[in-house]
Amino acid sequence: GAVVSQHPSRVICKSGTSVKIECRSLDFQATTMFWYRQFPKQSLMLMATSNEGSKATYEQGVEKDKFLINHASLTLSTLTVTSAHPEDSSFYICSARGTGVRGSYNEQFFGPGTRLTVL
Amino acid sequence: AQSVTQLDSQVPVFEEAPVELRCNYSSSVSVYLFWYVQYPNQGLQLLLKYLSGSTLVKGINGFEAEFNKSQTSFHLRKPSVHISDTAEYFCAVNSGGSNYKLTFGKGTLLTVNP
Numbered sequence: 001g002a003v004v005s006q007h008p009s010r011v012i013c014k015s016g017t018s019v020k021i022e023c024r025s026l027d028f029q030a031t032t033m034f035w036y037r038q039f040p041k042q043s044l045m046l047m048a049t050s051n052e053g054s055k056a057t058y059e060q061g062v063e064k065d066k067f068l069i070n071h072a073s074l075t076l077s078t079l080t081v082t083s084a085h086p087e088d089s090s091f092y093i094c095s096a097r098g099t100g101v102r103g104s105y106n107e108q109f110f111g112p113g114t115r116l117t118v119l
Numbered sequence: 120a121q122s123v124t125q126l127d128s129q130v131p132v133f134e135e136a137p138v139e140l141r142c143n144y145s146s147s148v149s150v151y152l153f154w155y156v157q158y159p160n161q162g163l164q165l166l167l168k169y170l171s172g173s174t175l176v177k178g179i180n181g182f183e184a185e186f187n188k189s190q191t192s193f194h195l196r197k198p199s200v201h202i203s204d205t206a207e208y209f210c211a212v213n214s215g216g217s218n219y220k221l222t223f224g225k226g227t228l229l230t231v232n233p
Contacts, residue, residue, distance in 0.1 A: 004162075032219060043209065043223045044163075093162050097219055108221060110155075110162040 003027055004096050006111035013084055014119055021079045021114045023094030030096035033077040034108060035069060038091040050077055074098070084118040091115050121146040121214045125224035133232050134202055140195040140227045142210030152193040153211040153221070154184055163209065169193060180204070205231045 003026040013019050023033060032051050036044040048064075050056040050071035058064045066088075068080040077096075081088050095108040126141040144150060151170050155163040167178025174186040184195045193210060210224040 006162075034220070041228075043225045046220060049220060091160075095163075107153075107165065107168060108219070110164070112162040113160070115160065 002109045004030075004094065004109045004111040006092075006094055006114050008114060009112065010115040010117070012117045012119065015085050016083055019081045019084055019116060021081075021092055021094075021116075023077045023079070023096070023111050025075045025096045025098060025109070028096075028098050028109075029074040030077070030098040031074065032097050033071055034095045034097075035067075035077075035079050036093045036095070038093060038113075040091075044093060047079075081116065084116070086118045089116055089118045121150070121212050121222045123210050123212050123222055123224035125208075125210055125227050127227050128225065129228045129230065131230045131232060132200055135199050137198050138196065138200050138204075138229065140208050140210075140229065142193045142195065142224060144191050144193065144210075144212045146191075146212060146214050148214050151213045152184075152186060153213070154178065154182070154193070154195050155209045155211060156180075157207045157209065157226075159206075166195070166208075200229070200231045202231050202233060204229060 005024045007022045035047045038044050046059050047062045048056045048058045048069050050069050052071050052074050056069035071077040091113050093113045095110045097108050122145045124143045132138050153168045154166040157163050166182050167176045169176050169186045177183045182197050207226045207228050209226050211221045213221050
């Protein structure tokens with residue numbers, strides 16, 4: 001149980017285009033989802049926290065108009081990178097916590113990540 | 120505010136040797152502590168967690184960690200490593216609250232050599 005999927009696993013796009021990444025909780029209801037960014041050989045940096053049905057809370061320094069987050073249902077959150085540029089190239093990882101997962105208090109379950117390359 | 124320090128960015132060891140990956144944290148309130156493992160181009164997998172109770176926590180793949188409140192540490196140990204343990208290891212802390220945000224250390228690359 002407690003599986004989180006991401007789609008796509010990797011995407012290459014041209015500069016100026018927008019890219020949408022999906023994060024799904026497959027067997028539990030994700031009341032809260034988190035989006036992280038990870039640069040090569042570095043740690044995870046939290047970008048934003050989203051609760052189902054509410055606006056996302058962005059971390060300091062993260063442009064909310066650049067990284068649009070939608071958490072419209074208890075199993076799906078999306079991250080849209082708008083007008084992507086080469087500096088947006090990174091590994092994006094989502095995680096989720098929620099109800100119905102036995103023994104999972106305070107635990108986040110991570111997706112496999114999405115590798116974004118902007119040319 | 121909470122923070123995590125992983126003292127070693129890289130730890131090379133030989134197969135079947137013991138290993139300890141160090142983690143220190145700072146927080147003004149009670150904490151929940153986690154160790155995650157990340158294989159190349161993959162997400163994070165939980166190894167173990169400390170929420171309360173016994174300070175010695177056993178996790179998957181033979182790993183264990185000990186919570187030491189006085190030293191604000193949560194070091195990860197394994198008595199005998201395998202080649203397959205080669206990966207990046209992240210220590211993380213959560214100080215509770217309504218949003219359950221995790222703060223990660225910078226990671227330790229464990230390389231197990233034959």
